[in-house]
Amino acid sequence: MTRINYVAANSTRVSFDIENGTSVMQGAVLSGVDGIVGECGGSAMCATCHIYVAIEQAGLPAWAIPKGGPSEIRRRELVVR
Template identity: 50%
Template sequence: MAKITYVEANGTKHEVEAENGSTVMENAIRNAVPGIVAECGGACTCATCHVYVDPEWVSVTGGPSMMEEDMLDFAFDVNDRSRLSCQIKVSDEMDGLVVHVPENQA
């Protein structure tokens, strides 16, 4: 299990316990985190689960795959910390992970 903190654009934090093997998106949906819509259900085909990985966690979560990079073209305000939360698999190493929900998804 890993604790993930989702930070809304207004600063509101949502801390959730996430099972290993699940995705950051699945845990956001299960816990009704505002701004994580996930219209495609985690198939990496919509970019509605876009998040910014907190700088100290980028090396742990890794970078996007080529397919994910292509889908990020459909997200707003993409930066070098942008990821689709459906593509980040939870592991023990991610205990304490912090991700930020983009303002335009609020």
């Protein structure tokens, strides 16, 4: 089992232990997380869910952790809300 923390746009947090091998979207749908519908079945086409991974909690090796911020081109693409 893996503990997944879901954070809503209004900062409401819920956590669930999800069976290994289950996608984050499937875990949300199976656990009844509000706002996660999964209409596309997990193919990232319907935009009902967005996933952000806290790099420091992802367990990545040092070489895989991005260094610095986004490039100037990427910075222009980002939408500030």
